[in-house]
Amino acid sequence: MKAIVVIPTYNERDNIVRLSGEVLAQHPDLQILFVDDNSPDGTGKLADELAAGNERISVIHRSGKLGLGSAYRAGFKAALAMGADYLIEMDADFSHSPTVLPLFLEAIQNADLVVGSRYLNGVSVVNWPIRRLMLSFFASVYTRFVTGLRVKDCTSGFKCFRRSVIEAFDLDSVKSDGYSFQIEMNYRCMEKGFKIVEVPIIFIDRHAGTSKMSGKIVREAVTMVWKLRLGTLLRRLVGKG
Numbered sequence: 671m672k673a674i675v676v677i678p679t680y681n682e683r684d685n686i687v688r689l690s691g692e693v694l695a696q697h698p699d700l701q702i703l704f705v706d707d708n709s710p711d712g713t714g715k716l717a718d719e720l721a722a723g724n725e726r727i728s729v730i731h732r733s734g735k736l737g738l739g740s741a742y743r744a745g746f747k748a749a750l751a752m753g754a755d756y757l758i759e760m761d762a763d764f765s766h767s768p769t770v771l772p773l774f775l776e777a778i779q780n781a782d783l784v785v786g787s788r789y790l791n792g793v794s795v796v797n798w799p800i801r802r803l804m805l806s807f808f809a810s811v812y813t814r815f816v817t818g819l820r821v822k823d824c825t826s827g828f829k830c831f832r833r834s835v836i837e838a839f840d841l842d843s844v845k846s847d848g849y850s851f852q853i854e855m856n857y858r859c860m861e862k863g864f865k866i867v868e869v870p871i872i873f874i875d876r877h878a879g880t881s882k883m884s885g886k887i888v889r890e891a892v893t894m895v896w897k898l899r900l901g902t903l904l905r906r907l908v909g910k911g
């Protein structure tokens with residue numbers, strides 16, 4: 671079995687050394703693929719040094735900050751080419767605990783997509799400012815209302831896909847560049863009838879570095895849910911869905 675943890679990075683220099691060690695210690699079949707967008711703080715160079723010293727670590731370099739969704743598209747394509755059986759999404763900043771990874775590998779045996787959920791048993795978020803927590807929580811409520819998704823944490827960035835799920839998508843047709851990538855992937859899985867299972871996680875706000883959340887990312891997510899829903903309705907109307 672080969673499970674590749676795809677980790678997009680932008681200015682995560684203070685996190686990736688400890689993160690790599692902790693991720694790889696969780697299971698012998700885990701590998702890491704960093705997707706760095708030419709981070710000004712030198713994350714990419716440090717990732718190269720880690721990769722040079724460990725064959726379970728690889729790095730993709732891109733020319734500049736092109737967005738989380740776009741980083742995952744590039745990372746997933748590379749992970750497929752590397753022969754991944756499972757493709758895992760994870761943030762670089764320890765908001766996602768590496769200790770959950772073995773649970774993902776267990777849960778994916780009976781699912782097509784495993785979502786690490788902050789909102790399965792109430793709210794499991796530590797240290798997030800209340801405004802950010804409300805934004806995330808109500809983004810999920812709004813997404814469920816508009817799209818009919820039955821996932822409690824629609825924007826979670828900690829998840830595990832079976833290879834066959836990613837192969838079933840034309841990754842280039844996934845439009846989201848920002849965090850709405852998470853919503854779009856969930857929605858497309860639902861449309862294709864894949865089995866989505868949520869497992870509870872505790873999300874802890876980062877210690878080092880800063881969030882890359884922006885108004886542009888929020889606006890993209892607000893409109894994306896309608897594009898997804900209307901796209902499905904239109905396809906049904908013309909008999910292609």
Ligand SMILES: Nc1nc2c(ncn2[C@@H]2O[C@H](COP(=O)(O)OP(=O)(O)O[C@H]3O[C@H](CO)[C@@H](O)[C@H](O)[C@@H]3O)[C@@H](O)[C@H]2O)c(=O)[nH]1
Pocket residue numbers: 677678679680681682705706707735736737738741760761762763765806825826827828849852880881882883
């Ligand atoms: N390569 C690359 N990486 C990026 C970019 N933008 C963000 N990242 C990386 O993507 C991860 C998540 O970014 P954060 O900035 O830490 O996200 P957050 O604000 O804490 O958001 C969390 O909540 C979102 C909403 O629920 C989630 O969608 C997101 O995945 C994350 O868990 C980090 O590893 C960060 O370095 C980008 O443009 N390019």
